[in-house]
Amino acid sequence: QQQVKQSPQSLIVQKGGISIINCAYENTAFDYFPWYQQFPGKGPALLIAIRPDVSEKKEGRFTISFNKSAKQFSLHIMDSQPGDSATYFCAARYTGNQFYFGTGTSLTVIP
Amino acid sequence: KAGVTQTPRYLIKTRGQQVTLSCSPISGHRSVSWYQQTPGQGLQFLFEYFSETQRNKGNFPGRFSGRQFSNSRSEMNVSTLELGDSALYLCASSSVAAAPDTQYFGPGTRLTVL
Numbered sequence: 001q002q003q004v005k006q007s008p009q010s011l012i013v014q015k016g017g018i019s020i021i022n023c024a025y026e027n028t029a030f031d032y033f034p035w036y037q038q039f040p041g042k043g044p045a046l047l048i049a050i051r052p053d054v055s056e057k058k059e060g061r062f063t064i065s066f067n068k069s070a071k072q073f074s075l076h077i078m079d080s081q082p083g084d085s086a087t088y089f090c091a092a093r094y095t096g097n098q099f100y101f102g103t104g105t106s107l108t109v110i111p
Numbered sequence: 112k113a114g115v116t117q118t119p120r121y122l123i124k125t126r127g128q129q130v131t132l133s134c135s136p137i138s139g140h141r142s143v144s145w146y147q148q149t150p151g152q153g154l155q156f157l158f159e160y161f162s163e164t165q166r167n168k169g170n171f172p173g174r175f176s177g178r179q180f181s182n183s184r185s186e187m188n189v190s191t192l193e194l195g196d197s198a199l200y201l202c203a204s205s206s207v208a209a210a211p212d213t214q215y216f217g218p219g220t221r222l223t224v225l
Contacts, residue, residue: 006153032212034212034213036216041218042218043115043201043203043216043217043218043219044154044201044216045216046213046214046215049212089153089154091154095167097142097144097159097161097166097167097205097214098144098156098159098167098169099144099156099214100156101146101153101154101155101156102153103151103152103153104153104154
């Protein structure tokens, strides 16, 4: 059973466009929601994260929108660049240090 | 500071064999978590160790085990390998004892079971 559901599986965006990746969860005990970026041959790296008492967090071109009542959160990448082409994972934390990850979204930004 | 290191980077084994993977966390980090990454399932949590004790465990069979040493280095063992165990195994370390916000991942060990 997938604790965190992520969509879409793949995404193709033109350079300068907005990339949007969505995640949904069921367990209301999750207390922290990070997004990770992974390049081929590398481990995931923390991109941006949010706590459930905040509805939006922005860091540069990356924004997380969080809807606690709907149990959904999304990553928006503004002005997408070819260097953003990577796999993105959403995650949710449970009981201290146990993280559940989405299945990933492969983003391709076309020049 | 050196990042999380994992050895070996690549491993080929046959069904029925066992394998041991190693992870050295960032200096000063006492929590080490292990994940299995496959194309269809994404990252799945295996277990977490803190101060040589397993603190959390995911939903994997008993063939998957681990341990942590006093210097926080961790090993993961998979016995009686199956074809479905082929995956990228990632370890992540974090510095704070309770509810850390940032996990730092290593590059992973690519295990292929033939």
